[in-house]
Amino acid sequence: MSENKKTGHAVQTTGHAWDGDIQEYNNPIPRWWLWSFYATVVFSIIYWVLYPAWPIGHSYTTGVLNNITYTVNGEEKTTHWNTRARLVRDMQTGEDAVKQRRHMQEVANASFSAILSDPKMIDFSSKIGKVLFTDNCAACHGMGGQGVVGLFPSLVDDDWLWGGRTENIRETIASGRIGFMPAFGKTFSDQQMDDVVEYVLSLSNQAEDQPRVQRGKQLFGGEQGGCYYCHNQEGTGIQSQGAANLTDQIWTIVDVAGQKDIEGKRALVREVVSKGVNRSMPNWKGRLSDEEIKLLTVYVYNLSGGK
Amino acid sequence: MDGPLPSLCMTNMSVPVNQGGTQARIPIYPRSVKGRFRRLKWAILVIAYGTYFMLPWLQWERSGAASQALLFDITSRRFYLFDLVVHPSEIFWLAGFLVIAALLLFFVTGIAGRVFCGYFCFQTLWTDVFIKIERLVQGERPARIRLDKSGWTADKLFKKGLTHVLWLSVALLTGITFVLYWGYAPELVVQLFTGQAPFAAYATTLFLTATTYVMAGLAREQVCTYMCPYARFQSAMFDKDTLIVAYDRQRGESQLGRNKLVKGLKQQQQRHQAGYGDCVDCGFCVQVCPTGIDIRDGLQIQCISCALCIDACDNIMDSLGWPRGLIKYDSERHQEGSKPRLFKAKNIGYAVTLLLATVLLVWSVITSSTLDVAVQQVRQPLYVVLSDGQIQNSYMLKLNNKQKVPLSLDISVQGLDDAVLDLGRVRHIEIGADQSLQVRLRVRMPRDTGQTQIPFAFVIDADGVEQPLSVPAFFSMPR
Numbered sequence: 001m002s003e004n005k006k007t008g009h010a011v012q013t014t015g016h017a018w019d020g021d022i023q024e025y026n027n028p029i030p031r032w033w034l035w036s037f038y039a040t041v042v043f044s045i046i047y048w049v050l051y052p053a054w055p056i057g058h059s060y061t062t063g064v065l066n067n068i069t070y071t072v073n074g075e076e077k078t079t080h081w082n083t084r085a086r087l088v089r090d091m092q093t094g095e096d097a098v099k100q101r102r103h104m105q106e107v108a109n110a111s112f113s114a115i116l117s118d119p120k121m122i123d124f125s126s127k128i129g130k131v132l133f134t135d136n137c138a139a140c141h142g143m144g145g146q147g148v149v150g151l152f153p154s155l156v157d158d159d160w161l162w163g164g165r166t167e168n169i170r171e172t173i174a175s176g177r178i179g180f181m182p183a184f185g186k187t188f189s190d191q192q193m194d195d196v197v198e199y200v201l202s203l204s205n206q207a208e209d210q211p212r213v214q215r216g217k218q219l220f221g222g223e224q225g226g227c228y229y230c231h232n233q234e235g236t237g238i239q240s241q242g243a244a245n246l247t248d249q250i251w252t253i254v255d256v257a258g259q260k261d262i263e264g265k266r267a268l269v270r271e272v273v274s275k276g277v278n279r280s281m282p283n284w285k286g287r288l289s290d291e292e293i294k295l296l297t298v299y300v301y302n303l304s305g306g307k
Numbered sequence: 308m309d310g311p312l313p314s315l316c317m318t319n320m321s322v323p324v325n326q327g328g329t330q331a332r333i334p335i336y337p338r339s340v341k342g343r344f345r346r347l348k349w350a351i352l353v354i355a356y357g358t359y360f361m362l363p364w365l366q367w368e369r370s371g372a373a374s375q376a377l378l379f380d381i382t383s384r385r386f387y388l389f390d391l392v393v394h395p396s397e398i399f400w401l402a403g404f405l406v407i408a409a410l411l412l413f414f415v416t417g418i419a420g421r422v423f424c425g426y427f428c429f430q431t432l433w434t435d436v437f438i439k440i441e442r443l444v445q446g447e448r449p450a451r452i453r454l455d456k457s458g459w460t461a462d463k464l465f466k467k468g469l470t471h472v473l474w475l476s477v478a479l480l481t482g483i484t485f486v487l488y489w490g491y492a493p494e495l496v497v498q499l500f501t502g503q504a505p506f507a508a509y510a511t512t513l514f515l516t517a518t519t520y521v522m523a524g525l526a527r528e529q530v531c532t533y534m535c536p537y538a539r540f541q542s543a544m545f546d547k548d549t550l551i552v553a554y555d556r557q558r559g560e561s562q563l564g565r566n567k568l569v570k571g572l573k574q575q576q577q578r579h580q581a582g583y584g585d586c587v588d589c590g591f592c593v594q595v596c597p598t599g600i601d602i603r604d605g606l607q608i609q610c611i612s613c614a615l616c617i618d619a620c621d622n623i624m625d626s627l628g629w630p631r632g633l634i635k636y637d638s639e640r641h642q643e644g645s646k647p648r649l650f651k652a653k654n655i656g657y658a659v660t661l662l663l664a665t666v667l668l669v670w671s672v673i674t675s676s677t678l679d680v681a682v683q684q685v686r687q688p689l690y691v692v693l694s695d696g697q698i699q700n701s702y703m704l705k706l707n708n709k710q711k712v713p714l715s716l717d718i719s720v721q722g723l724d725d726a727v728l729d730l731g732r733v734r735h736i737e738i739g740a741d742q743s744l745q746v747r748l749r750v751r752m753p754r755d756t757g758q759t760q761i762p763f764a765f766v767i768d769a770d771g772v773e774q775p776l777s778v779p780a781f782f783s784m785p786r
Contacts, residue, residue, distance in 0.1 A: 028329050028330040029329050029330065030329065030330050030331075030332065030529065030533060031329045031330060031331045031332065032332065032526065032529060033329070033533070034329045113732065116731060116732045116733070117732040117733055117734060118733075119733050119736050119737070119744055119746050120739075120744065122733070122746070122747075123744050123745050123746070126745070126747070127745075142687060143687050144685060144686070144687025144688055145687075146687055146688040146691075154691070156688065156691045156699075156701070157691045157692065157693055157694065157699075158693045158694055158699075159693075159694045245694070248694030248695065249692060249693075249694055249695065249696045250692065250693075250694050257692065302731065302747055303701075303747075304691070304699075304749075305729050305731050305749050306731070
């Protein structure tokens with residue numbers, strides 16, 4: 001728009017000239033643009049009045065006509081507008097929160113067996129259960145519930161120290177567990193220790209020295225060792241005691257299955273027998289509601305299929 | 308610049324300096340015109356308005372949802388377009404549609420200029436209607452100029468008031484109609500007037516009423532000139548072969564320029580002999596222009612290619628008995644005397660991509676499944692050794708039933724020897740109509756040290772789906 005060629009008249013200039021002949025065109029902004037700018041100024045002033053805006057010392061202007069009411073411990077509380085209060089209110093009375101609570105109630109009223117045979121209820125429980133698991137359980141048991149050998153049991157296999165039925169799992173989460181096995185290092189002589197270790201390995205078909213197995217069996221089932229008190233005469237363990245099943249392929253304290261040669265396996269089993277085991281899991285009764293524990297139980301059960 | 312400007316002392320400027328720093332809008336009073344392009348534009352407008360205002364009321368039988376042909380249901384996250392139901396997972400169709408729209412714009416603009424601006428843009432369509440209202444109430448261009456200059460009489464107050472009331476009515480109708488696309492129209496319209504509609508409906512109505520009123524009534528050509536980004540980047544698609552509304556300078560100006568129909572210059576013959584062109588400088592083309600430009604100055608960014616100046620000039624030429632086409636659709640290249648080239652890389656490129664995008668979108672819509680299935684292997688851990696030495700893998704199966712009826716599913720494993728699929732106590736998987744579901748599947752099989760990754764497939768047989776779906780997956784084994 002520098003010049004109108006046909007009529008020949010020049011565009012306005014600002015009226016200044018520098019170095020004799022350098023001038024500045026005056027292409028003014030449209031007036032509506034200016035009014036739009038004023039409108040934004042007016043908008044911001046209205047905003048300052050309605051919403052928290054200006055800092056004053058350690059405080060700030062809180063805004064008017066914009067209060068948010070929500071409930072704290074049964075008492076109604078009204079504050080000025082802020083996103084935190086809005087979140088609290090939405091979690092209490094928001095459409096989605098109400099919907100979620102309705103589903104929660106449905107699951108809370110249903111039996112475990114009803115939940116676990118309905119894919120929709122499993123889906124709902126698993127979605128909330130996964131969040132609960134990540135917040136409360138994953139720190140020890142891992143994101144996928146795979147556990148850590150020697151420290152935290154795996155929740156994805158079919159071996160359950162304290163029982164894999166829904167009621168067992170619920171009880172474990174709610175009340176916690178203390179897993180204890182005494183140390184036998186001073187009880188047995190070296191020879192006896194070798195025998196017991198060989199017998200324990202024989203329970204899962206990994207022994208190689210039959211005479212030792214025979215002697216070990218006497219110690220295991222006899223009063224000197226007394227292993228059968230907890231592990232049973234057959235070595236299948238007793239779930240009410242949290243005593244491990246020694247006849248399967250799963251080892252939770254030491255990685256026997258991961259050892260290639262017999263000497264390695266013997267060394268690991270000997271370590272457990274002589275030093276004992278002492279593990280514990282805290283309880284979650286006070287930290288999670290009954291409904292939450294129920295959802296978490298469904299989630300954990302569904303990781304492996306329970307037992 | 309034509310010559311040295313007066314230096315330093317500028318008190319006697321020939322052009323007054325704008326002291327305010329801003330430029331008020333120079334009012335434009337477009338004169339009405341009759342002609343073939345005006346008729347075409349009214350026809351397009353009637354079709355566009357008819358479609359826009361009637362479509363929400365078109366009923367369409369559909370099970371499980373409102374019987375509205377076009378319904379954008381935000382709360383249940385479904386878009387209903389006649390027999391097509393668009394789910395959130397198909398949102399890329401919208402992207403595809405926008406890509407096609409953009410390519411079509413580029414393609415058409417490259418060949419025929421700002422056709423969209425002049426004939427189809429809602430800014431043009433609504434401004435046309437608002438100008439029509441203005442003319443019906445306040446009269447033709449000279450009457451409107453007179454009315455604006457006159458003092459505030461009762462007559463002026465009535466005419467101005469009526470204009471704005473009518474504008475606001477059209478704007479309100481526009482706003483309400485827009486909202487009706489997002490809810491069941493017969494119910495929503497009642498809710499709107501009984502105060503029961505959702506806040507968003509009122510806010511949207513108000514916003515669209517306000518913008519329609521301001522943009523089509525008050526801002527008009529300023530929207531195209533200052534606000535619209537398309538107006539700016541369309542000029543990047545122009546080239547010498549693009550059709551533009553062009554003034555035939557050679558014919559109009561001849562050697563000495565244009566001249567009025569004064570004595571001695573009334574016949575074409577006389578003018579040509581005297582060295583004057585065919586333009587009689589009647590100014591009709593300027594008066595009808597909705598953006599207030601003079602097309603005889605050449606192609607300008609304000610020009611929206613509405614072709615009303617062509618109609619205006621054609622009318623004058625007809626009345627003089629001279630051939631039409633002093634102002635016409637033409638390309639720069641043709642004006643220079645050569646043949647415009649349409650088959651060039653740019654046009655062919657746009658056409659091919661446009662065709663490709665359209666085919667892809669149509670193909671995607673036609674082949675969209677009624678059941679979405681995705682399987683993801685649980686990776687933490689990849690495999691689990693069970694107490695009897697078997698290996699177990701877990702999978703998350705995501706199902707999305709897009710049908711209006713519940714689906715009952717059978718899931719089996721294909722391609723794994725001795726594998727067992729464990730669904731726990733779940734005997735029967737059913738997904739409700741238009742719902743999604745996640746199921747954890749466990750597969751176990753004896754340890755096989757040969758392979759660490761064994762490919763297999765989940766076969767999902769649903770009673771509503773003709774062929775069983777086969778979803779590939781891998782079974783992980785320890786080394």
